[in-house]
Amino acid sequence: xxxxxxxxxxxxxxxxxxxxxxxxxxxxxxxxxxxxxxxxxxxxxxxxxxxxxxxxxxxxxxxxxxxxxxxxxxxxxxxxxxxxxxxxxxxxxxxxxxxxxxxxxxxxxxxxxxxxxxxxxxxxxxxxxxxxxxxxxxxxxxxxxxxxxxxxxxxxxxxxxxxxxxxxxxxxxxxxxxxxxxxxxxxxxxxxxxxxxxxxxxxxxxxxxxxxxxxxxxxxxxxxxxxxxxxxxxxxxxxxxxxxxxxxxxxxxxxxxxxxxxxxxxxxxxxxxxxxxxxxxxxxxxxxxxxxxxxxxxxxxxxxxxxxxxxxxxxxxxxxxxxxxxxxxxxxxxxxxxxxxxxxxxxxxxxxxxxxxxxxxxxxxxxxxxxxxxxxxxxxxxxxxxxxxxxxxxxxxxxxxxxxxxxxxxxxxxxxxxxxxxxxxxxxxxxxxx
Ligand code: PLP
Numbered sequence: 001x002x003x004x005x006x007x008x009x010x011x012x013x014x015x016x017x018x019x020x021x022x023x024x025x026x027x028x029x030x031x032x033x034x035x036x037x038x039x040x041x042x043x044x045x046x047x048x049x050x051x052x053x054x055x056x057x058x059x060x061x062x063x064x065x066x067x068x069x070x071x072x073x074x075x076x077x078x079x080x081x082x083x084x085x086x087x088x089x090x091x092x093x094x095x096x097x098x099x100x101x102x103x104x105x106x107x108x109x110x111x112x113x114x115x116x117x118x119x120x121x122x123x124x125x126x127x128x129x130x131x132x133x134x135x136x137x138x139x140x141x142x143x144x145x146x147x148x149x150x151x152x153x154x155x156x157x158x159x160x161x162x163x164x165x166x167x168x169x170x171x172x173x174x175x176x177x178x179x180x181x182x183x184x185x186x187x188x189x190x191x192x193x194x195x196x197x198x199x200x201x202x203x204x205x206x207x208x209x210x211x212x213x214x215x216x217x218x219x220x221x222x223x224x225x226x227x228x229x230x231x232x233x234x235x236x237x238x239x240x241x242x243x244x245x246x247x248x249x250x251x252x253x254x255x256x257x258x259x260x261x262x263x264x265x266x267x268x269x270x271x272x273x274x275x276x277x278x279x280x281x282x283x284x285x286x287x288x289x290x291x292x293x294x295x296x297x298x299x300x301x302x303x304x305x306x307x308x309x310x311x312x313x314x315x316x317x318x319x320x321x322x323x324x325x326x327x328x329x330x331x332x333x334x335x336x337x338x339x340x341x342x343x344x345x346x347x348x349x350x351x352x353x354x355x356x357x358x359x360x361x362x363x364x365x366x367x368x369x370x371x372x373x374x375x376x377x378x379x380x381x382x383x384x385x386x387x388x389x390x391x392x393x394x395x396x397x398x399x400x401x402x403x404x405x406x407x408x409x410x411x412x413x414x415x416x417x418x419x420x421x422x423x424x425x426x427x428x429x430x431x432x433x434x
Contacts, residue, residue: 018388026053029412031396040416042390042397044409047216047248049279051327052411058278058323065319074102074313081318088325089285094261097270097287101305102313106247107141109271109284110209113243114145115307116269116288116296117207120241123295123303126203129240133197133208135171136178137218140209140245149209151218154379167201169194169208171215172227175359175370188227191234198238207269208235209243212259213363216248220368220405222361225263232265241268241292247284251275251324252337252410255364268292276317278324279409283317336410340365343414344406347421354425355432368405369424371431382431389427395420404428 009020022034029052031039041049051058069079082102089100101112114132121129132149139153140146147156148163156163170178170190179189198205212228215221235242244267249259253275256262260270269292273284296305311317327333344367351369352360359370373380380401390397397404397420404427406420 016384018391021391028052028054029409029416037394039391039394039396040412040420041409042395042420043405043407045279045396046274047253047407048274048277049409050251050275050324051278051331051333052409053279055278055323055327057327058280058320061319061323062280062316065316069315071311071314071316075308078313079315079318081315081322082313084322085318085325088322089287092257092325092328093287094258094266094270096266096289098290099288099293101286101288101307102317103284103286103307103309104311104314104317105141105282105284106245106271106273107143107146108309109247109273109286110140110146110149110243110245111143112286112305112307113209113245113269113271114149114207116286116292116305117241117243119303119305120292120295121206123298128204129206131165131167131201131204132206133167133169133194133240135210135215136168137171137173137215137221138209138211139215139217140211141247153218167197167205169197171218171221172223173215173219173221174224175361183224188224188230191227191230194231194234198234198240202238205238205240207241207243209245211245212249212265212267213254213263214249214259214366216366217400219370219400219403220361220366222363222366222368228260228263228265232260232267243267243269243271245271247271247273251328252333253364253366253407255337255341276324277320278327280320280324281314281317282311283314283321333410337365339414340408340410340412340417343417343421347418351421351425351428354428356428365410366405366407368403369428371402371404371428373402385431385434386427389430390423393423393426395423397424 023031024034025032029040031041103109103112134149136151138151140149144162170193172190174183213223232242244260246258250272260267268289270287277283296303344362348360348367356371358372361368383399383401386399
């Protein structure tokens with residue numbers, strides 16, 4: 001074979017999918033293609049971008065840091081950007097999460113959380129507490145541990161033998177209620193299974209892991225906040241740790257800085273990534289309490305958390321994250337979030353009247369429309385038809401099977417968000433007529 005090595009793109013099946021679009025430049029909510037088109041980024045480039053592409057404050061912070069120190073091993077060394085980031089994080093993260101461990105993406109933030117939880121109980125002299133409960137429809141990442149925690153799906157099927165056993169409890173997927181209730185006659189009975197699991201596995205549960213309020217990759221499933229608060233209460237009453245995977249929900253996505261905090265829930269471990277650098281660099285953080293940290297602090301080295309990635313604490317990532325948090329301090333970020341919420345609230349009910357629309361839901365800046373389909377969820381061919389329609393109309397949206405969702409950068413101009421709604425309406429009408 002001559003020429004460059006072939007690039008194997010994620011989630012792509014060359015025989016079925018259109019060729020990748022060459023993007024030359026990004027600015028604000030827009031991506032500019034090499035062949036002269038402009039696409040509005042309706043999914044924040046896989047949910048990472050907050051303040052727009054190419055935000056000069058983050059770009060400058062990275063460039064300046066790169067000239068000073070691009071990287072240094074983080075075991076035994078530290079640097080100014082990491083220390084500055086730790087201070088900035090203190091001001092925005094829940095007060096009880098006083099320790100932070102840096103890694104490099106959402107999956108690794110989850111792997112770290114998992115290891116913290118398991119080793120915490122080992123260090124505390126309760127090694128039999130080594131099982132984890134996760135939710136139906138969960139998605140926690142693509143590495144092996146995170147994949148085990150994620151629900152069965154086409155993403156995990158080929159790797160089933162690699163996945164360690166996880167106890168599964170219901171998700172509050174109200175549109176398809178797992179216990180046959182409707183919101184008006186429900187008292188969150190879907191949590192009974194969680195109670196049962198704790199009773200059946202008394203003293204064996206290390207942690208419950210949740211995507212607080214919003215299960216994203218599982219189909220943009222939005223939970224009543226009571227589900228989260230009561231799940232947290234059950235978890236803590238049974239002595240287990242609560243892990244909040246805020247990889248997507250962190251940094252304002254659900255309308256508050258962190259979803260768990262917005263719901264009044266105190267997690268023992270919290271994972272963030274994606275928006276942490278404003279969408280510029282792969283970087284992640286796993287936070288925990290002093291109580292958990294103290295179980296690792298000892299004169300005995302076997303109690304150490306032996307986990308560390310080559311790029312842990314990368315100074316460029318830290319500098320980008322500091323700049324991201326400065327934007328929260330200096331720009332009207334939460335006003336932008338409120339504007340997006342208002343438009344979702346106004347436009348979603350109109351889409352709900354269209355044919356094929358089974359459910360429409362929103363939380364904070366995220367809106368979702370679930371279309372009725374007889375076919376398989378994620379692998380439904382509706383996905384590709386919708387995707388192509390959106391691209392042809394200058395909009396980047398990647399439906400999760402039959403679930404169309406909007407998850408824009410906070411700087412999206414209001415008229416552009418309205419246009420996205422118009423395009424989605426057009427797509428649904430076209431699909432329903434085929
Ligand atoms: N956790 C959640 C809730 C996510 O939504 C994702 C990614 O979508 C991950 C973890 C994994 O993050 P990454 O893709 O950066 O590994």
